[in-house]
Amino acid sequence: MIRPKKIIILNLVYKIRWVDKAIQIGSEAQGWCDFENQLIVINKEATDQVVAEVFLHEINHALLAALDLMEINEVDHEQIVSRISTGFCTIWKQNPSVFKWWVNLMK
Numbered sequence: 001m002i003r004p005k006k007i008i009i010l011n012l013v014y015k016i017r018w019v020d021k022a023i024q025i026g027s028e029a030q031g032w033c034d035f036e037n038q039l040i041v042i043n044k045e046a047t048d049q050v051v052a053e054v055f056l057h058e059i060n061h062a063l064l065a066a067l068d069l070m071e072i073n074e075v076d077h078e079q080i081v082s083r084i085s086t087g088f089c090t091i092w093k094q095n096p097s098v099f100k101w102w103v104n105l106m107k
């Protein structure tokens, strides 16, 4: 499957840059979201499961920013994004047929 190169998040086009581990993303992170430059960066060498969760995680950063729901302090924002992403990944993974149905409602 070809990796997406961009994603539209509430009308904002984010470029997605797939980097290899060598270009470490700083700290231990497998990805990051740069709101100012509308850029999402993801470690393409991570396992599929990690990529799936990181992808959702970075999208949630962009979504909360677009909704103007950035927290007063950054820790809270990170916590919200992490928990929603993990929760949603789990729900989606455990209910693939439900989401096949759901995605069709959007067409």
Ligand SMILES: [Zn+2]
Residues within 6 Å of the ligand: 057, 061, 078, 081
């Ligand atoms: Zn994060």
